[in-house]
Amino acid sequence: MAKPILLSVDDDSDVLRAIERDLRSHYGAEYRVLASDSPQAALDLLRQLKLRNDNVALLLADQRMPKMDGVGFLQEAREVFPGAKRALLTAYADTNAAISAINEVSINYFFLKPWDPPEQHLYPQLDDLLDDWQASYRPAFQGIRVLGTRWSPRSYELRDFLARNHVPYQWIDVELTASDPETKQLLEALGPEAAKLPVVLFPDGAKLLESVPAQVAQKVGLRTRAQTSFYDLAIVGGGPAGLAAAVYGASEGLHTVIIEREAPGGQAGMSSRIENYLGFPAGLSGGDLARRAVVQAQRFGVEILSPQEVAGIRTEGSYRILKLGDGSEISCHALMLASGVQWRRLEAPGIDRLQGAGIYYGGGATEALSCKGEIVYVVGGANSAGQAAMNFAKYAERVVMLVRGDSLASTMSQYLIDQIEHTPNIQIWAHASVAEAHGETHLEEISVLCSDTNKIERVPASAMFIFIGALPRTDWLGDLVERDEHGFVLTGPDLLWNGKRPKGWTLERDPFLLETNIPGLFAVGDVRHGSVKRVASGVGEGSVAVQFIHQYLSKV
Numbered sequence: 001m002a003k004p005i006l007l008s009v010d011d012d013s014d015v016l017r018a019i020e021r022d023l024r025s026h027y028g029a030e031y032r033v034l035a036s037d038s039p040q041a042a043l044d045l046l047r048q049l050k051l052r053n054d055n056v057a058l059l060l061a062d063q064r065m066p067k068m069d070g071v072g073f074l075q076e077a078r079e080v081f082p083g084a085k086r087a088l089l090t091a092y093a094d095t096n097a098a099i100s101a102i103n104e105v106s107i108n109y110f111f112l113k114p115w116d117p118p119e120q121h122l123y124p125q126l127d128d129l130l131d132d133w134q135a136s137y138r139p140a141f142q143g144i145r146v147l148g149t150r151w152s153p154r155s156y157e158l159r160d161f162l163a164r165n166h167v168p169y170q171w172i173d174v175e176l177t178a179s180d181p182e183t184k185q186l187l188e189a190l191g192p193e194a195a196k197l198p199v200v201l202f203p204d205g206a207k208l209l210e211s212v213p214a215q216v217a218q219k220v221g222l223r224t225r226a227q228t229s230f231y232d233l234a235i236v237g238g239g240p241a242g243l244a245a246a247v248y249g250a251s252e253g254l255h256t257v258i259i260e261r262e263a264p265g266g267q268a269g270m271s272s273r274i275e276n277y278l279g280f281p282a283g284l285s286g287g288d289l290a291r292r293a294v295v296q297a298q299r300f301g302v303e304i305l306s307p308q309e310v311a312g313i314r315t316e317g318s319y320r321i322l323k324l325g326d327g328s329e330i331s332c333h334a335l336m337l338a339s340g341v342q343w344r345r346l347e348a349p350g351i352d353r354l355q356g357a358g359i360y361y362g363g364g365a366t367e368a369l370s371c372k373g374e375i376v377y378v379v380g381g382a383n384s385a386g387q388a389a390m391n392f393a394k395y396a397e398r399v400v401m402l403v404r405g406d407s408l409a410s411t412m413s414q415y416l417i418d419q420i421e422h423t424p425n426i427q428i429w430a431h432a433s434v435a436e437a438h439g440e441t442h443l444e445e446i447s448v449l450c451s452d453t454n455k456i457e458r459v460p461a462s463a464m465f466i467f468i469g470a471l472p473r474t475d476w477l478g479d480l481v482e483r484d485e486h487g488f489v490l491t492g493p494d495l496l497w498n499g500k501r502p503k504g505w506t507l508e509r510d511p512f513l514l515e516t517n518i519p520g521l522f523a524v525g526d527v528r529h530g531s532v533k534r535v536a537s538g539v540g541e542g543s544v545a546v547q548f549i550h551q552y553l554s555k556v
């Protein structure tokens, strides 16, 4: 943890060197000693330190300086670090000025020059001041800080990205905490740059303005570029299916890479509590499962490129070549599609416009806390909606589930229905669908169509989370890979029509169970036609497919 700072300011370089030397020799082990020969430069430095979230324990300024005197400096410095102890260095002739400064501008102490010997005239008084400072000192947060506003889609995208990639950060809602002195000081230190939200402040003093996930990813060291151009096995998608395939593949000696568009964990990473995954009787959050799987994969040497998208694919002989979002290419012998599914869009006026500003697709784990004491709407009646409702019920005053049918019975697992029934602040609104979303800068109301009465009801709403099923996004596969009418990838027996192998298939065998119409190109998990949409089945398919990959590679 960074040491708190003692800053001395004096335009006389001899005096400055002397005070710096004495401070360092006595306090250097516990404090960082900084010095500046100009009050203006010292104020700039303080603003930089504020942005880095450093702590300043003591400001020690000479009274007689040409452009700004010591009292003036300490007054301005107090705006930036109000908690720092403030002391003046004065000549005997300035004693009166120092005494009135103590009274008028809350200066804690003044020292007469020269202060020799410091053991008598400096350290005892400073020890006292610093002990006092230590008593109320709370170490500042040492990680990334994100400044933004709750209703800004860009802020939401960034926070969601950081949370899903397990990057710890402190969120500062500059509107909600506008009257907080800490927020005010930060915004002042940023100056005009404070308008360029979201702002990300890093502990090394770097900052990103109007920042987007890709920039932050680079700065925090998430890997987005491949180390080599060829792999035995490349996996598109880092959800449960892709991660399982990577763990099995790499543990059995395959040089393996995963390319993941958003964050490892996939849909499972958005689940607040997975209760039906074998081996975790008390359930575990999707984030936790993803984190464990990533560590396990990396232990076996899997390279994970995230965030990075696969945008195209082609084959050259036995090579399968992926074109990535940044234009680079990766080739491999065996390729696995584990790209899962993405949320279906809710088609109603106002929805697209307010997405990220009160309307969210999926779990919105980062939003749960912001919904404290509010009424939250959850659209959908499947397990994912049920889990989210249970999670929001911990914070929100009331959670209303909008369900098209007359109950949850046909769409949700019984264990979740039981939990919901025993949660008094969850209400089911059956025969209901969203007709319109209203609000200027963020969601304020929704119109709900009640299919039993055919009437539309308009109700206040500040947050709505949509879970209405999902579809694969497989357009980037072009004509190369056979898919069903919804875009799910066909594999194994599904490719055989009247016992005939797929068009262009030249091998003397049928496609393996999880193999597509392209030899060596496999599909697992939710993206596969006919798959069971569960974590365990994705993990199972990912693991099993590796066996077929070994058989395939043995003949390449």
Ligand SMILES: Cc1cc2nc3c(=O)[nH]c(=O)nc-3n(C[C@H](O)[C@H](O)[C@H](O)COP(=O)(O)OP(=O)(O)OC[C@H]3O[C@@H](n4cnc5c(N)ncnc54)[C@H](O)[C@@H]3O)c2cc1C
Binding pocket: 236, 237, 238, 239, 240, 241, 242, 259, 260, 261, 262, 263, 264, 265, 266, 267, 268, 269, 270, 271, 272, 273, 274, 275, 276, 277, 308, 309, 310, 311, 338, 339, 340, 341, 342, 362, 363, 383, 384, 385, 387, 473, 476, 524, 525, 526, 527, 532, 533, 534, 535, 536, 538
């Ligand atoms: C909120 C929620 C709760 C759930 N709860 C449960 C539960 O309790 N129990 C259960 O068994 N199942 C649950 N499920 C279902 C389960 O999460 C999925 O079945 C499972 O995650 C599917 O795994 P997958 O690896 O096939 O795909 P996904 O999890 O969808 O992962 C696919 C990954 O591929 C990435 N990707 C897609 N296209 C590209 C591309 N072109 N380039 C690079 N990357 C790409 C995506 O970003 C994504 O991370 C839940 C799902 C949700 C959404």
